Amino acid sequence: METFLTDALKEKYKQLADRCRAVLFSAPCGFGKSCAARALAGPGRTVTLSAREPGFSLPSLKEKWNTLILDDLEELEDEGAQQALCGLLRSCRSHRILLLSRGPLPGWLLPFQTTGVLGVLTAQDLLLDRGTADKLLQAHGVYLSASELAAIHKETNGYPLALELLAQHLERGEAFAAATSDAVRQEIFYYYEEAVFRRMEKATRRLLMELSLFETVTPELARIVTGDPHANERLVGLLRQTSMMHLEKLGNYTFWPIFRQFLRWELDQKYTSDQRCTLCDRGALYYELNEDYGSALKFYTRSGNKAKVADLLVKNAGLHPGMGHYLEMEPYYRALPEAEVRKNPALMQAMSMLCAMEMDFAGSERWYAALEEYRAGAAGADAREARSRLAWLDIGLPQREVEGLTELFPRVFTLIKNREISLPAFSVTSTLPSLMNGGKDFSPWSKRDTLLYKTLRLPVEAALGKDGVGLADCALAESLFEKGEDVRNQAMKLLAMLEHIRREGTPDMEFAVVGLLARVQIDAGRAQDARESLLDLRERFIRQEQTRFLPNLDAFVCRIDMMQGNDAAVALWYRDKAPRNPQYLQTLKRYQYFTQAMAQLALGDPQGAQVTLAPLEPYCQLCRRHIDGISLNLLRAVAEYRQNSPDWKPRLAAALDAAREFGFVRTVSQYGGAVLPLLEHTTWDADPSFLAQVVRKARRQGAYYPQFLSPAQQMEAPLSETERQVLQLLCAGKSNAEIGQALHIKLPTVKTHVSHVLKKLQVSRRTQVRDAAQRLHFIDR
The missing domain is CATH 1.10.10.10 (Winged helix-like DNA-binding domain superfamily/Winged helix DNA-binding domain)
Structure with a gap:
């Protein structure tokens, strides 16, 4: 049977063979190590041995052989045999040694790798690409369309054994369906059972x-x-x-x-x-x-241990939603009988917050009322716990007005001081890199931020305990930053406080502070410094196993990638980490939804950005998310402007009205060159001085980051159905002759279609087609 090797494998083997005396093929069973080694060994006398054979011994250099293929290297446990192989590796200079192992590179061979005597090919190198898989199938008389081949390659992931077994089934006339895949998987299992x-x-x-x-x-x-x-x-x-x-x-x-x-x-x-x-x-x-x-x-x-499920949910309910993973645990909460929930204050608190996060505010208030009813009928420790959890909800529920917190915090502080309540674990950030726009939107406080800092700092930080360390200073700096003021002094103060926050406070506050400092760096044109700051924090969080911050942290890094014009990194985040499901809105992911919409604008999909943002609109309105509402209107205005819709004007006006109310200059100007064309053509005239300030700062951001959210490449004209098929085949690396054969059209017609495709994609060479097709979403990245 013919051996099928990818061009990439052949090239990598050639590079290793040119500089190494030996090559190790390290992969699990079924990757075709033996076949690949024999095919790559080339002409000349080849000796094939197995370390598993009784009486195994290595050939002498005096014997007539060019290549030694030693299989089952993982079985070579005898120290004498290992030393003999090491000796052979040191002395052989005109011979080739190919080692095959189901295990990784053994430690006793590591010196040969580090000195360049031994190279390694891994399982990844032995996987078959789509073109090589097609050749294998055709060798079995199986000819498939591009879409069928893509489906098979996705199903098998290029695993040689799976492709070979599947080819045999298809050769017998079976259809590629779930039953066939199951049969192939069963055969692989039988093979593993016997061989391993x-x-x-x-x-x-x-x-x-x-x-x-x-x-x-x-x-x-x-x-x-x-x-x-x-x-x-x-x-x-x-x-x-x-x-x-x-x-x-x-x-x-x-x-x-x-x-x-x-x-x-x-x-x-x-x-x-x-x-x-x-x-x-x-x-x-x-x-x-x-x-x-x-x-x-x-x-x-x-x-089926229901008692432990209920017990753990009670423990989890004591944590903040940012820590408690309420949304991930929603099915478990929902499965509890209502009567069971009503017996426990922690569970009622959890249900109220869970409903709020799902925008079921009526349900949230119903559970709040149930908790109040429980408090009225309780006494002693039970009543104290209920009061504590009600206070937690009064502060944390997103539907509650922040204006009321100015009176609530001193009252809660007094209750804590008198030991009438004990506030459960809290976080005002909900794992977002912001205090002003974290668990709640504190925009109304910005109108008198300096006064509130002086009067509320002590009761707020005392009421929240560890969760309040550094809160007031960070909130004041962020409020001034949003207003477009110079906050370098405040930033230096926060930087000096950072170690104290890490020691005495919480990771939530650390993320908020580092997030603000990164935004200050970005505003000053130092996006790379901001990126490095965030990546350093990411490594710290991973070491501390604070993985709950990573999704929003990665989204922040993605925004910086957009500023730096790193389309590949943006596309990678969009493919692997974006929420991608606006039909089921999870409000704790809103920072990621906004990043997703920005990525869609950057990747040339304004309609997709509209779909992502639309479900956030009622949430921003009902929960008075002013900062998010400004960003939502700005991004939708940019999307509509790029779609030549006149609706961008009222969207922009609404964003400017809200920004002007709170004096938020940077909330608008941060979008730089993406929003500048709209600002320059707007008829909004409520406050010319404010608009001029926004435009001035937006121009500076546009100069720093000219590629940020810049319109992606556009089509000159739509592709016909045949041109779309030609494009797919071009992206698969097919020649004109192969395209003609696949589509049953003559070569001159193929050349005409290819020319039209290149012209419409606005590229001049075939090598540019794949990148253009990815940017325009004709193929996956």
Whole structure:
């Protein structure tokens, strides 16, 4: 059977062979290591050996051979045999040695890699690309359309064994459907069972099956779930012997996906339902001990342990939504009987906040009223807890007016001081990089920010405890910044306070402060410095396992990428991290929704930006999100302007009216060159002085970041249906002859269509077509 290798693999092997004496093929079973090695070895005498063979010995350099292919390297455990191979690697200069292993590079060969004697090809190198997969299928007499081939490649991910088995099914006349995919997967499982699994020790097989329930495995999880005191030793051994499991980071193991599916299949065959529930219970206990309540709830639910689910929800309800992951746990809350919820103040608080975050404000107030009713009938510690949670909701519910907080905070401070209440864990940022526009919008306070700073700083910070450390100084600086004032002195003060905030405060406040400092850097034209500040904070949060901040932090970095014109990074964030589901609005993700809309504008999709922003409009109005409302109207105005819709004018006017009310200059000017054309053509004349200030600062931002949200490449004219098909084939790297064969059209006609496609995409060469097609969303990035 012909061996199919990608051009990329051939090129990489050639580069390694030119400078290395030996090449290691490291990949799990089914990647075609042996076939690839034989095909790449080239002419000359090749000796093929297996380290698994009894009496295995290496050939002498005096014997007549050009290439040695040594398979099953992971089985070479004898120290003498290892030293013999090392000696051969040192001395052979005119011979080629190809090593094949199901495991990673062993430590005893590492010196040869670092000195350039040994090169490594991985599983990723051996995957087949779409073109090579097409050749394999055609060798079986299977000819597919571009869309069918794309679907198959997505299904198999280029895994050689899966493609070969699937080709055999299609060759027999079977259709590519779910049943065929299932049959191929079953055959792969039988192969793994025979070639890999049965060769392992019984204890190792048991360990792997029981851990297959979990996406990421730690030594502690392995010990708790399996009860095996040697679990960590077995994991380390597996890491050395196979590529089916790899180290994601120190102490965190993950399975190769299809191998995990195989292990789950084995587990389902060999363990009863009760046994699997017991494993889930043990895993849930591990997550509970590590305060990962989301994962604990998932596995307690799988095991059917309803009592533990209710207990964990009560614990989770004591946390702020930014920490408590209310939205992720929504199904568990919703599954609780209402009578059960009404017995517990923490659960009623959680339900009120959960409803509010889903814009079910009537439901939120209903649960608030239920909590008040509970307080009226309670006494002692129960009444105190209910009052505490009502105070928490009074501060945190997004539908409540912030104006009332000026009276509420001193009252709450007095209650705390008199030990009448104890405020649950809080956060005024909801994991956003802002205080003014975090858990609540404090724009109304900006009208008298300096006075409120002087009068409310002490009671606010005292009422919020750790959550209030640095709050007042950050809020004042951010208010002045939004107004367009010079806040360098305030920024230096916050920078000096940062270590105190880290030590005595919360990560939420740290993110708000660093976020403000980054915005000050951006405003001064130092976007790269801001980017580095955020990435440093990101590494710090990862080390501290504060992963709840990462989605908004990554969105912030994406905005800087837009400013720097890094379309590739923007497209990558949009593909992998954007919420992408405006039909089900999650208000805690609004910073990401706004970033998504900005990315769509930057990538040339103003209509998509409109779809993303539309669901946010009622939320901004009902919860009086003034800053978000200004951004929403500005971005929708830009989208409408680019779609030649006259509706941009009232949108811009509404944004300017709101910005003028609070004196927010930078809230508008931050959009720089994207909003400048609108500002220069607006008929808004409510405050010429304010408008002039906004325009002046927007021009400066436009000069700093000329590519920020700049209109993407436009089509000269729409493509016909045939031209769209030609474009797809051009992007797949097809020649004119191949395009003609695929579409059953003559070569001169193909050339005419190609010429039209290039002209309409406004590019001059075929090599530019793929990038243009990605920017215009004809193909995925």
